[in-house]
Amino acid sequence: MVDFKSIETFLWVVTLGSFGGAARKLNTTQPAISQRISQLEAEMGVKLLQRDSRSVMPTPSGRQMMQYAEKLIGLRAEMLAAVMDRSAMRGVLRLGVSETIVHTWLPKLIERVASTHPNLSLEVEVDITPNLRARLLAQEIDLAFCQGPLSLSNVRNRVLCDYPISFVASPSLGLGSGVLTVHDLARFAIITFARKTQPYEIVRSLFNRPDLPSIRLHASASLATVIRMATDGIGVAVIPTAIVERELAEGQLRLLSTDLQVPTLTFAASWLASPDTLAAELVADLAVKLAQVEVDTAATRNVSAATVAARPVSPALP
Numbered sequence: 301m302v303d304f305k306s307i308e309t310f311l312w313v314v315t316l317g318s319f320g321g322a323a324r325k326l327n328t329t330q331p332a333i334s335q336r337i338s339q340l341e342a343e344m345g346v347k348l349l350q351r352d353s354r355s356v357m358p359t360p361s362g363r364q365m366m367q368y369a370e371k372l373i374g375l376r377a378e379m380l381a382a383v384m385d386r387s388a389m390r391g392v393l394r395l396g397v398s399e400t401i402v403h404t405w406l407p408k409l410i411e412r413v414a415s416t417h418p419n420l421s422l423e424v425e426v427d428i429t430p431n432l433r434a435r436l437l438a439q440e441i442d443l444a445f446c447q448g449p450l451s452l453s454n455v456r457n458r459v460l461c462d463y464p465i466s467f468v469a470s471p472s473l474g475l476g477s478g479v480l481t482v483h484d485l486a487r488f489a490i491i492t493f494a495r496k497t498q499p500y501e502i503v504r505s506l507f508n509r510p511d512l513p514s515i516r517l518h519a520s521a522s523l524a525t526v527i528r529m530a531t532d533g534i535g536v537a538v539i540p541t542a543i544v545e546r547e548l549a550e551g552q553l554r555l556l557s558t559d560l561q562v563p564t565l566t567f568a569a570s571w572l573a574s575p576d577t578l579a580a581e582l583v584a585d586l587a588v589k590l591a592q593v594e595v596d597t598a599a600t601r602n603v604s605a606a607t608v609a610a611r612p613v614s615p616a617l618p
Contacts, residue, residue, distance in 0.1 A: 302340065302343050302344065304372070304376070305336065306336045306337075306339060306340040306343075307340070307369050307372055307373070308326070308369075308373060308576070309322060309326065309333055309336040309337060309340070310336075310337060310340055310348060310349075310362075310365065310366075310369055311366065311369040311370065311373055311575070312325050312326060313333065313337060313349065313356055314349070314356070314358050314362065314366050314369075315439070315574065316439050317355050317356055317357075318355065318356055319333045319334055319337075319356065321439065324440075325439070327391070327392050337349060344361075344365070346359075346361040347359050347361065347362075348361055348362035348365055349362055350362075370575050371575075372575075373575035373576050374575035374576075376575075376576070377575060377576050377577065377578050380578055389417045389419060389420050389578070389579060389582060390419035390420060391419075391420060391421070391579060392420075392421045392422075392423055393420060393421070393422055393423070393442050393443060393579045393580065393583060394423045394425070394440070394441040394442045394443070395422050395423065395424050395425070395441065395442070395443050395444075395445070395583070396424075396425050396426075396427060396432040396435055396436065396441040396443070396444040396445070396446070397424060397425070397426050397427075397432075397444075397445045397446075398426075398427075398428070398429055398432065398445060398446045398447065398567065399426055399428075399521070399522065399523045399524075400463060400523065400540050400542075400543060400565065400567070401445050401460075401567060401591075402426055402523075403523055403524075403542075403543040404463075404542050404543060404594060405590055405591055405594040406424075406445075408590055408594070409583075409586060409587055409590050410422060410424070412586050412590060413583060413586060416586065417579075417582065417583075420579060420582075420583075422583075425441065427521075428493070428494050428496065428497050428521050429446040429447040429448075429497060429498070430496050430497065432444045432446040433446065433450055433570075436450075436455070436570060436571070436572065437452075437455075437572070439572060442571060442572075442577075442579070442580050443569060443570070443571045443580040443583060443584060444569070444570045444571070445460060445567060445568075445569055445587065446567065446568070446570070447497075447498060447565055447566065447567060447568075448566065448567065448568030448570055449566075449568040449570060450568070450570045454572055454573050455570050455571070455572060455573065456570070456571055456572075456573050456577070456581075457568045457569065457570050458568060458569045458584050458585075458587075458588050459566065459567075459568050459588075460567045460568055460569055460587055460588055460591040460592075461566075461567055461591040461592060461594070461595045462564045462565065462566050462567075462595070463540040463541070463542050463564065463565045463567070463595075464540065464541055464542075464564050464565075465499065465538060465539065465540055465541070465562040465563070465564065465565060466538075466539070466540070466541040466544075466555055466556070467480070467485065467536055467537070467538055467555075467556040467558050467560070468530060468536070468537050468539065468541075468544055468547075468548070468553045468554065468555055468556060469488070469530060469533075469535075469536045469537065469553065469554055469556055470530060470531055470532065470533040470552065470553060470554070471551065471553075471554050472533040473488060473533055473536070475536075475554070475556055477557070478557065479557045479558065479559055480556055480557065480558045480559070481558070481559055482506065482507065482509070482512065482558075482559070482560055483511075483512065485507075485536055485556075485558065485560070486507055486512045486513055486515065487513075488516075488535050488536045489516040489517075489518055489534060489535030489536070490503060490507060490515060490516065490517050490518065490535055490536055490537075490538060491518045491519075491520070491526050491529050491530055491534065491535045491536065491537045491538070491539075492517070492518075492519060492526065492537065492538040492539065493519065493520075493521075493523075493526075493539070494519050494520060494521035495519050499538070499562070499565065500517075500519055502562055502563065503517070503538050503562070504517060506560055506562070516535070518534070518535060523539065523543060526539055527539070527543070527544060527547065527553075530544075530547075530553055531547060531552045531553060536556065537553075538562060540565060541555070542595075567591075569583075569584035569587050569588065571584065
């Protein structure tokens with residue numbers, strides 16, 4: 301009798317185009333995948349896959365089988381979403397995350413997933429947005445939290461949160477409290493996101509002017525490194541305010557007032573549309589709720605801090 305596991309295996313081999321990709325997706329070994337496909341072909345009495353050294357393609361019978369496999373897996377996902385106790389969700393979800401989120405609310409999300417879905421494991425990989433998008437489309441990760449949303453017909457998105465970008469620097473640089481111009485800032489090294497990212501290109505364009513000296517632009521894929529360089533006084537950092545709240549509160553960094561505008565970073569949860577996305581959707585839903593609470597709380601803290609800072613000091617009584 302044809303079992304459901306063999307049908308699911310066949311679907312992922314075709315979808316990912318390889319036995320190795322299906323093995324990683326299903327958290328098993330390549331020999332186990334080969335065995336399931338051989339057993340399925342034997343039970344069906346037809347050849348379903350055409351294999352060569354480079355790829356795996358469905359045969360005409362395999363293409364017909366694929367239509368039914370997608371329907372079956374889709375119906376299973378609908379059934380689970382409607383009926384099952386979601387705390388019983390099990391398996392491994394490969395999650396790719398931008399580092400800005402790592403420095404803000406990712407630890408709380410991991411705790412929330414552990415409490416609401418104790419049998420679901422997360423494999424977390426941190427990378428820059430262009431790499432995360434490529435890995436999502438290559439189906440090397442199941443869910444991505446990165447700058448977005450990603451506008452492709454086969455990708456589903458949920459907006460997570462917005463993060464304003466600020467110019468911050470160590471007090472040791474001696475930058476005043478007034479409004480700083482691009483000429484004031486260009487005297488210092490500028491530290492920001494990695495090359496090939498949208499924020500890097502925006503920052504580079506701000507200082508790529510004929511009336512300015514050649515810019516010293518330090519880029520890093522590690523925001524922890526960017527923060528350390530800024531606190532050490534190496535230059536002015538252009539990064540999300542949310543990731544340096546502690547350094548600002550402790551006086552290691554100072555928020556600079558400038559006449560430059562850097563667009564807010566919008567982050568989204570993105571996953572590929574497929575018959576089996578329940579785990580990705582559940583984690584994305586948790587992330588949306590948590591991110592909004594965290595951003596609202598941070599905004600309240602920032603408003604309160606600004607109000608306190610702006611409050612006039614009463615003269616001492618004699």
